[in-house]
Amino acid sequence: MERNLEFIxxxxxxxxxxxxxxxxxxxxxxxLGRGPSYLSSSKAxxxxxxxxxxxxxxxxxxxxxxxxxxxLDLYTDLSRHQQELLAMVDIHxxxxxxxxxxxxxxxxxxxxxxxxxxxxxxxxxxGFLDKLTAFKVF
Numbered sequence: 001m002e003r004n005l006e007f008i009x010x011x012x013x014x015x016x017x018x019x020x021x022x023x024x025x026x027x028x029x030x031x032l033g034r035g036p037s038y039l040s041s042s043k044a045x046x047x048x049x050x051x052x053x054x055x056x057x058x059x060x061x062x063x064x065x066x067x068x069x070x071x072l073d074l075y076t077d078l079s080r081h082q083q084e085l086l087a088m089v090d091i092h093x094x095x096x097x098x099x100x101x102x103x104x105x106x107x108x109x110x111x112x113x114x115x116x117x118x119x120x121x122x123x124x125x126x127g128f129l130d131k132l133t134a135f136k137v138f
Contacts, residue, residue: 004049005042012039031060
């Protein structure tokens, strides 16, 4: 169990270096499922960390890894969707023989509206990913 304390201390140090946690209190609560002073108290007293704390930590890692996989799937879907939209715009330009100015002003009003509406989900997903990253969910 003393090895558990060494292991948890090393993991904490790495997560802090990576910016995943701000301090021991956050790590203790969020990742170990304990009170805010758990890690610092365990270190100071040389207290052994029970296997159930390691098990809880493992579950937290697995949960976040699964979330990251699901977010990657969303990102992949978003990329495909954006590629399809770009292909539609290119086809429309070819059909109408419009110059490629990179300006949707040449597209018909309905297509401009569709293009703008199709960007909203992409912007929402990007915003969601930014928030998750900011809150260190992964």
